[in-house]
Amino acid sequence: MLEIRNLCYQVEGEAGEELGILNDVSLTVEDNQFVVITGPNGGGKTTLAKTIMGLVKPTGGSITWNGTDITDLDITSRARLGISYGFQQPPRFKGLRVKDLLALAAGSEKLTREEGCQYLTKVGLCAHDYIDREVDASLSGGEVKRIEIATILARKSGLMIFDEPEAGIDLWSFAKLTETFRAIHAKRQATLIVISHQERIINLADEIVMIGDGKIQKHGPKEEIFPQILANTTAGCSYMTEGAN
Numbered sequence: 001m002l003e004i005r006n007l008c009y010q011v012e013g014e015a016g017e018e019l020g021i022l023n024d025v026s027l028t029v030e031d032n033q034f035v036v037i038t039g040p041n042g043g044g045k046t047t048l049a050k051t052i053m054g055l056v057k058p059t060g061g062s063i064t065w066n067g068t069d070i071t072d073l074d075i076t077s078r079a080r081l082g083i084s085y086g087f088q089q090p091p092r093f094k095g096l097r098v099k100d101l102l103a104l105a106a107g108s109e110k111l112t113r114e115e116g117c118q119y120l121t122k123v124g125l126c127a128h129d130y131i132d133r134e135v136d137a138s139l140s141g142g143e144v145k146r147i148e149i150a151t152i153l154a155r156k157s158g159l160m161i162f163d164e165p166e167a168g169i170d171l172w173s174f175a176k177l178t179e180t181f182r183a184i185h186a187k188r189q190a191t192l193i194v195i196s197h198q199e200r201i202i203n204l205a206d207e208i209v210m211i212g213d214g215k216i217q218k219h220g221p222k223e224e225i226f227p228q229i230l231a232n233t234t235a236g237c238s239y240m241t242e243g244a245n
């Protein structure tokens, strides 16, 4: 179980003022739940994901994973406890091949070529074309992104966090990816936290968390929250509700 209590992340603005990026965020995610975090741009979604992963150090509050307080643990220690994060803009590693990256992710388990290929297939990549390729600048953004998602799957983490996995991915690969998320969830293999604006991903969720202005604006079962979000997309904007005229 993931327990986030009163999490705050404040930074100093250009004029020396305090900016609250996350403001008193509390959230409990039960094991093997599929939670989608959504909300307006700049609301604080990525920052929240990064605090869970250990890439951003909160200025207040606590994060507990399966009873262990991980608030002050570094990213490596959190990864050892089974927490994985997929970047919005994944890094590339010169000299490393896709199969090496997947084997590194799988850790102590020996990863066969066939298993490596299966992970690539799950993210919509034609496995035999990619397994021996170097993870360098010759790969497109969408290819790198899918390879990174494949490494997260190979890690078999207890908590997988994906930041906008749909970004830069074509429709066919996206369909394959949503099917992979659905299958992980159906087998209750991991807790999934996915930052997304995509209806197809939101539809897979057990729960939706809507974040705006660094706060949780809404949180509840998909059946309850999703209709509210859809109804609110035009609220407050007279141009969208009344037309341009």
Ligand SMILES: Nc1ncnc2c1ncn2[C@@H]1O[C@H](COP(=O)(O)OP(=O)(O)OP(=O)(O)O)[C@@H](O)[C@H]1O
Binding pocket: 011, 019, 021, 039, 040, 041, 042, 043, 044, 045, 046, 047, 048
């Ligand atoms: N270190 C920082 N210093 C100043 N501002 C920051 C810092 N980190 C984040 N922000 C600001 O905090 C806000 C939240 O950023 P974050 O990336 O978490 O939003 P998001 O909800 O993931 O947005 P998007 O949907 O556009 O990806 C943004 O306005 C961002 O510019």
